[in-house]
Amino acid sequence: MQQIDKTESDVRKNISLYSKRVRKSDVVLKMLIYFSALLTVGFFILLIAYIIVNGAGYISLDFLLSSAESDGLLPIIINTLYVEFFTLIFAIPIGIGAAIYLTQYVKQGKFVKLIRFSTETLAGIPSILFGLFGYAIFCVLFGLGSSIIAGCLTMIICVLPGIIRTTEEALLTVPNSYKNGALALGAGKFRTIFEIVLPCAVPGILTSVILAVGRIMGESAAFLLTIGTGTKMPKEVFSHIFSSGRTLTLHLYYMSGNGSVPDAMKICFAIATILLILIFVLNVLAKLLAKKFIH
Amino acid sequence: MEKEKNNKVVIENLNLFYGEHHALKNINLKIPEGKITAFIGPSGCGKSTCLKSINRMNDLVDNCRIEGKIFISGEDIYDPRTDVTLLRKCAGMVFQTPNPFPMSIFDNVAYGPRIHGIKDKKKLEEIVERSLRGAAIWDDLKDKLKKSAFGLSGGQQQRLCIARALAIEPDIILMDEPTSALDPISTLKIEDLMMELRKKYTVIVVTHNMQQATRIADKTAFFLMGEVIEYSDTDRMFRNPVDKRTEDYITGRFG
Ligand SMILES: Nc1ncnc2c1ncn2[C@@H]1O[C@H](COP(=O)(O)OP(=O)(O)O)[C@@H](O)[C@H]1O
Numbered sequence: 390m391q392q393i394d395k396t397e398s399d400v401r402k403n404i405s406l407y408s409k410r411v412r413k414s415d416v417v418l419k420m421l422i423y424f425s426a427l428l429t430v431g432f433f434i435l436l437i438a439y440i441i442v443n444g445a446g447y448i449s450l451d452f453l454l455s456s457a458e459s460d461g462l463l464p465i466i467i468n469t470l471y472v473e474f475f476t477l478i479f480a481i482p483i484g485i486g487a488a489i490y491l492t493q494y495v496k497q498g499k500f501v502k503l504i505r506f507s508t509e510t511l512a513g514i515p516s517i518l519f520g521l522f523g524y525a526i527f528c529v530l531f532g533l534g535s536s537i538i539a540g541c542l543t544m545i546i547c548v549l550p551g552i553i554r555t556t557e558e559a560l561l562t563v564p565n566s567y568k569n570g571a572l573a574l575g576a577g578k579f580r581t582i583f584e585i586v587l588p589c590a591v592p593g594i595l596t597s598v599i600l601a602v603g604r605i606m607g608e609s610a611a612f613l614l615t616i617g618t619g620t621k622m623p624k625e626v627f628s629h630i631f632s633s634g635r636t637l638t639l640h641l642y643y644m645s646g647n648g649s650v651p652d653a654m655k656i657c658f659a660i661a662t663i664l665l666i667l668i669f670v671l672n673v674l675a676k677l678l679a680k681k682f683i684h
Numbered sequence: 685m686e687k688e689k690n691n692k693v694v695i696e697n698l699n700l701f702y703g704e705h706h707a708l709k710n711i712n713l714k715i716p717e718g719k720i721t722a723f724i725g726p727s728g729c730g731k732s733t734c735l736k737s738i739n740r741m742n743d744l745v746d747n748c749r750i751e752g753k754i755f756i757s758g759e760d761i762y763d764p765r766t767d768v769t770l771l772r773k774c775a776g777m778v779f780q781t782p783n784p785f786p787m788s789i790f791d792n793v794a795y796g797p798r799i800h801g802i803k804d805k806k807k808l809e810e811i812v813e814r815s816l817r818g819a820a821i822w823d824d825l826k827d828k829l830k831k832s833a834f835g836l837s838g839g840q841q842q843r844l845c846i847a848r849a850l851a852i853e854p855d856i857i858l859m860d861e862p863t864s865a866l867d868p869i870s871t872l873k874i875e876d877l878m879m880e881l882r883k884k885y886t887v888i889v890v891t892h893n894m895q896q897a898t899r900i901a902d903k904t905a906f907f908l909m910g911e912v913i914e915y916s917d918t919d920r921m922f923r924n925p926v927d928k929r930t931e932d933y934i935t936g937r938f939g
């Protein structure tokens with residue numbers, strides 16, 4: 390170290406800017422934040438752990454593949470797959486079509502605002518109302534009775550707002566400059582949308598589909614009044630949609646109130662575990678896609 | 685009459701409105717074939733609007749209304765018989781910010797020809813090479829045609845966009861401030877390229893850079909608040925402008 394006379398500015402440099410005072414309010418606030426974070430995470434972990442601890446043990450290949458009419462799970466899983474398939478096969482094209490129409494074709498104005506407002510409102514309506522509506526229209530008016538197809542039709546209305554909105558958002562993030570580039574080369578509007586805009590929005594659209602898959606799997610109220618309680622294996626691939634058939638969530642519900650099945654509670658937790666795992670996988674998938682989407 | 689023949693684009697009494705806003709006021713321009721014509725003027729004066737009227741990109745703006753006529757090779761492009769696809773094939777456009785599609789370099793250039801019905805792979809390869817050569821970027825890109833266009837630098841992307849426009853074999857190339865997003869070196873390269881293009885195409889370029897206009901343009905139109913104040917040979921306009929407002933602008937007194 391060299392010994393040099395310290396000038397005034399050198400001395401000043403040595404004054405620390407770090408505060409030595411600890412504010413009480415800061416500490417309290419921090420503690421509160423930690424506490425609420427801990428509480429949230431804690432409950433979350435507790436819930437999941439509780440369900441898995443109670444349910445995982447009961448899950449076995451036999452359990453999953455048993456087709457016994459009283460407590461076999463296979464028909465229920467098949468019903469759930471039916472519902473996923475027949476809901477999405479209609480909801481996806483309709484939803485994407487509506488989103489394309491709303492973002493690319495229609496003149497932005499009051500009409501679009503009204504539609505946006507309605508889809509947003511629909512997205513917030515409790516699903517038992519959709520169930521009631523589905524019962525009145527599809528089961529009774531259309532004469533479909535309590536059936537998988539009536540459940541699917543009801544569910545289409547439930548998931549459409551979400552698909553439309555997410556797809557719209559995905560479409561709107563596609564830069565206009567791509568569109569203009571294609572149009573300036575002489576591409577028609579239809580071509581531009583399907584070859585340039587839509588491919589860019591695919592990750593966002595896939596995210597919306599995955600979210601819809603999860604929504605359908607987790608839904609119970611919309612099915613409660615429309616889909617019936619059937620637990621039979623399909624006799625025929627197609628005609629099965631006209632028979633009644635409960636989904637996993639409904640099965641859980643009916644089981645929980647069923648005193649005649651000895652292991653009812655265990656079965657409930659096993660189903661809950663399966664649902665948890667599937668929803669978890671779907672959410673991870675959606676997150677990964679969303680990440681890709683942002684890039 | 686002999687002179688008229690050499691005008692590729694003729695704009696007659698063009699008035700354009702965005703809703704209530706009168707964006708172009710009675711524009712009359714005769715743009716010569718095989719030359720570079722520059723549109724200069726302060727921002728918001730209607731240069732881009734006028735350029736976009738030539739390939740009817742203004743059709744996309746909801747409340748845009750156009751009066752007057754624009755002729756390309758003697759045909760009125762606002763005539764109901766005009767096929768906009770053919771018009772845009774005839775007048776290619778390069779935008780202010782490079783806007784390659786999120787596809788490979790090859791597919792970017794091949795996109796235009798594909799729209800216009802060319803499917804043969806050999807033919808497309810030929811067009812892609814010719815267009816990239818035309819945009820003086822073949823040597824840089826020939827080994828990475830399958831790579832995404834997003835990996836290129838801004839200057840390269842802009843030349844790719846020029847190649848994309850050349851691939852549809854236009855007669856006219858419309859460029860809207862093609863170098864404003866680029867660094868000086870890329871800018872000079874694009875300017876060199878434009879001098880090359882001039883041999884085969886009619887080039888119309890919007891620029892707010894007056895040096896650029898003097899470097900490359902044969903003719904210059906000075907726009908101010910939706911009007912063309914002065915239109916003449918570039919040399920003459922910059923040496924002795926007729927209108928006081930032109931003089932004020934090119935000597936940097938406003939804008
Ligand atoms: N799509 C549009 N809708 C409404 N007004 C517009 C639109 N595009 C441009 N304008 C207006 O028209 C005028 C000319 O714009 P523009 O041609 O882009 O000017 P420049 O390219 O010379 O900067 C500006 O006042 C601008 O605000």
Ligand SMILES: [Mg+2]
Nearest residue numbers: 731732733860
């Ligand atoms: Mg402009």
